[in-house]
Amino acid sequence: MNSKLKLNTLLCSILILLALLLRVGCALAFPNIFWADEIFQTQEPAHRLAFGHGIITWEFRDGIRSWIFPALLAAIMRLTAWLGDGSTGYVTGVNIFLSLLSLTTIVVAFLWGYRTGGLLTAVITAGICSVWYEFVYFAPKAFNEVVATHLFLPGVYLGVHGKWFQPRTRLFLAGCLCGCALGLRIQLITAVAVALLYICWHKDWQERTITMMAGIIGPLLIFGLVDAFTWSYPFQSFWKHFWINIIENRSHIYGVSPWYEYFVFMLKSWSFFIVPIALLAIIGSFQSPILAWLAIAVILIHSLPAHKEYRFIYTALPLILMLAGLGTSQVVKFWLLKWRSHQAKFVAVSLCLILWASTSAVLAGRFNLYTELSWQMLWNNRGWTHWNAESGNLQALQKLSQEKTVCGVGLWGIHWALSGGYTYLHQDVPMFLMDNNKEFETQKQNFNYLVANIPIQQPGYSSQHCWGNTCIYQREGDCQPVRSDRINQVIQQTGG
Incomplete structure (x- = not known):
């Protein structure tokens, strides 16, 4: 050479x-x-x-x-x-x-x-x-x-x-x-x-x-x-x-x-x-x-x-x-x-x-x-950029992917398409989508971890970790058994 x-x-x-x-x-x-x-x-x-x-x-x-x-x-x-x-x-x-x-x-x-x-x-x-x-x-x-x-x-x-x-x-x-x-x-x-x-x-x-x-x-x-x-x-x-x-x-x-x-x-x-x-x-x-x-x-x-x-x-x-x-x-x-x-x-x-x-x-x-x-x-476009778009959602689900006690995950105010999905959650547990208290009340027994991008004040849930506006909340206890692919039924019904 x-x-x-x-x-x-x-x-x-x-x-x-x-x-x-x-x-x-x-x-x-x-x-x-x-x-x-x-x-x-x-x-x-x-x-x-x-x-x-x-x-x-x-x-x-x-x-x-x-x-x-x-x-x-x-x-x-x-x-x-x-x-x-x-x-x-x-x-x-x-x-x-x-x-x-x-x-x-x-x-x-x-x-x-x-x-x-x-x-x-x-x-x-x-x-x-x-x-x-x-x-x-x-x-x-x-x-x-x-x-x-x-x-x-x-x-x-x-x-x-x-x-x-x-x-x-x-x-x-x-x-x-x-x-x-x-x-x-x-x-x-x-x-x-x-x-x-x-x-x-x-x-x-x-x-x-x-x-x-x-x-x-x-x-x-x-x-x-x-x-x-x-x-x-x-x-x-x-x-x-x-x-x-x-x-x-x-x-x-x-x-x-x-x-x-x-x-x-x-x-x-x-x-x-x-x-x-x-x-x-x-x-x-x-x-x-x-x-x-x-x-x-x-x-x-x-x-x-x-x-x-x-x-x-x-x-x-x-x-x-x-x-x-x-x-x-x-x-x-x-x-x-x-x-x-x-x-x-x-x-x-x-x-x-x-x-x-x-x-x-x-x-x-x-x-x-x-x-x-x-x-x-x-001329001046400071603030939110693509570098941090939905970063909290991904980090939250990645954090939960390492938790041994997860039996279900709720997503409050987070669209499933911006959540990271099971690619980041990895655990074979059901996910649930909700945007209000009524939906939370009907599904809260199905999950023991909640990921939300707004402050949540719910009895029995304590904040564990936050990334910007996205936080993980946990409650003690088990989850009511539900099929882990239930989220696919919800997404299919909404045309997603």
Whole structure:
């Protein structure tokens, strides 16, 4: 191994380690819920596979979700349960696994930057992706679109730049990764089509297309076969998801937004920094236009449905930030034309990364997409952020997962979708939902622990532990026996 390769490997490894520490550290320090799907569409069914009990949502009653991702998470849960008592072990294990998977973004950013502009560009581009707060926040989230992104990006890189394998092998692997991404998030089909067109636009386009399509179709067939065995027919989760959410407009229940909503989301998230980020990304697009086309494809296809969520376009975010990294390196190189010494380059890159890290820290401290867009919101948005959303609920149930005396848990004023479910409670005991004294009186004999996000004054209950507004209350005595899956009956009756 020559000295140049050693230096590249060392710098890339440092950035990977930094990224991993940030992702795992923040996941453990700031437990939160961005959207209920990160638990109840992935981890909760995984918990049911791994340990035999969990909340069943309408998506898994109607068969519009694939079991492949939950099955993978179930295996991780079983393998890492030993890391801690109750749910602590496997929750940590899932966070570490997903954070490790997210490191593909750092590797791709480094390699893409190196291919585009050399070591300086590689360090800047990968450095930005290592510290950017949205990547740190979403990395340990069990969202299909996030995991799909972490497979799609290396697939695109292999197709465009990868030189480690023979062309056929490289294109087949690129297709497999893109096919896995499609299986997890079929809405990426336009981005995959753009990547396929770009990669195969060559004199031997027929052979390239056949090879890459074979790679794409393989994983999709596996998804289809799993649907056939776990549901009623092949590709049921794809077809029913489209029919129920798009044709029958079930997704409209969760919100309807105008076509430009994703621009509003990015404006809320990036504030006035959206201007320099956009300008730098435009500069970078002259070096790697395919990244820009892919980002546009992702945003455009997701702008068509009425229901929009920021996480849906997560795939576009690393593409945009990689472009911004390429643009930043161009600016740095322009100012370094007069100073060619290694010391000057080191200082320039260090200042550049410090500036990006500081920007990331500032934006992380105001990360809140649920506030109405206003000038005041853009200028000053302190207080509640996504980093602490529903944190008390998760910590309370995780605490109860380690209690040996739990025979039932009541949730007062806490929606089941924001509770953490059995993923965090873990114990095979019934849960009960209530919002008022009447509901409490009719169910109080069925549980001996109560989790509430408002102060509770009930005879026989004493406060045990609080996290912000969420507290655990305990009463002495046993519980009246009730089936532990009763909460599923309640959720089914309400259509949840």
